[in-house]
Amino acid sequence: MKDSNRDVTMAERDQLVLRRTLDIICGKWRLFILLNLGEHTRRYxxxxxxxPDVSEKVxxxxxxxxxxxxVLEKESFSxxxxxxxxxxxxxxxxxxPHLNSLHLIGAPFMED
Amino acid sequence: MKDSNRDVTMAERDQLVLRRTLDIICGKWRLFILLNLGEHTRRYxxxxxxxPDVSEKVxxxxxxxxxxxxVLEKESFSxxxxxxxxxxxxxxxxxxPHLNSLHLIGAPFMED
DNA sequence: TAACTTACACACAAAAAAGTTAGTAAAAAA
DNA sequence: TTTTTTACTAACTTTTTTGTGTGTAAGTTA
Structure with a gap:
């Protein structure tokens, strides 16, 4: 009982972690923002x-x-x-380092 | 020139692969469908x-x-x-096997 | 016979994501 | 003086995603 309860809460926690992952990478542009920043500091x-295809607002x-x-931090200069x-x-x-895995997920599904 | 052209097309190809990845895992429920199927065959x-939280239609x-x-296949019995x-x-x-990486992406961002 | 079951379809509504357009401050360049 | 530059905001529309509620075929169970 104790164990199965703990299993449930761990599964729920896993769900939350995965949802957080989706928050970070999903959306039409988020992943590309991360890729274009990489280790660099860049101006808006x-x-x-x-x-060029994303609107300013978005x-x-x-x-x-x-x-x-x-995930990001910003610095404004006066x-x-x-x-x-x-x-x-x-x-x-x-x-x-995990972006490579994302690449590996999609790659086999390209020729459809 | 040749090289930089090839770089561009490779970057574009990478974009397509990543977008395919997002097609597969993004959405409120897709990842959980994959997790709940795993190696199993399951009925609708x-x-x-x-x-229980996803509607039938969705x-x-x-x-x-x-x-x-x-990603999936289905079999209907008469x-x-x-x-x-x-x-x-x-x-x-x-x-x-790549779902573990997805977990590792979100985990550090949980206590906010 | 009435109720229940399964795996959907269909019409519609609500919510979320993405895009468009216009405007702003304040200095520097033309 | 007009224009340009930068990094936004605000109002609004369109598109996409998600949800709700109802209906259906055709057997099984009560």
Missing amino acids: GELRRMM LIQELKSLISLG EVPPRVEYRLTTKGRGIL | GELRRMM LIQELKSLISLG EVPPRVEYRLTTKGRGIL
């Missing part, structure tokens, strides 16, 4: 130019979300015109 | 009972999508009441 406009919105998830830099947090950089 | 109603819809992606079984395809089973 620089990211914008690297991803890019900013996604950057905000990733910041509030703890200059005119404004300068804002984005980079992965330490935890965020921990995601990078 | 069995899945339904394992995931479950069927997601099963269909996963079938057309080549019985009454009807019996329909779902299982991962061979390619689909190839996803399972």
Whole structure:
């Protein structure tokens, strides 16, 4: 009984962890933001130019979300015109090694 | 020139592969369908009972999508009441070993 | 005979994600 | 002086995703 109860709560915890993963990588652009940042620090406009197909609003919105998830951090400089830099947090950089697995998941399903 | 062109097309191919990955795992329920199937063959109603929070319509819809992606296959028996079984395809089973990486991505972001 | 079962389909509604367009501050460049 | 630049915000529309509720065939069970 004790064990099966613990199993249930572990399964639930696993669900939450997986949902958190989905929060981080799902969405049309999140993964590409992570890839384009990598180990670099980049300005907003620089990211914008690297991803010409995402709208400004959505890019900013996604950057905000990733910041509030703890994946990214941003630094604003009091200059005119404004300068804002984005980079992965330490935890965020921990995601990078796993992106290869994501590649391996989709690869076999390409020729359909 | 040749090299940089090839780089571009490889980057584009990578994007497509990643998007395919997202097709497979994103959505509120897809990952849990994969987890609940695992190496098993299960009837529709069995899945339904394992995931009480997903509506019938959405479950069927997601099963269909996963079938057309080549992740699942289904077998219908001509019985009454009807019996329909779902299982991962061979390619689909190839996803399972990578689910651990998905876990590792989200885990560090849980205590926020 | 009435009720129950299974694996759906269909019409519709609500919610979430993504996109479009216009506007802003304030300095520097033309 | 007008234009350009940067990194946004705000209002709004479109598209996609998810959910709700009802109906159905045709046997089995009560």
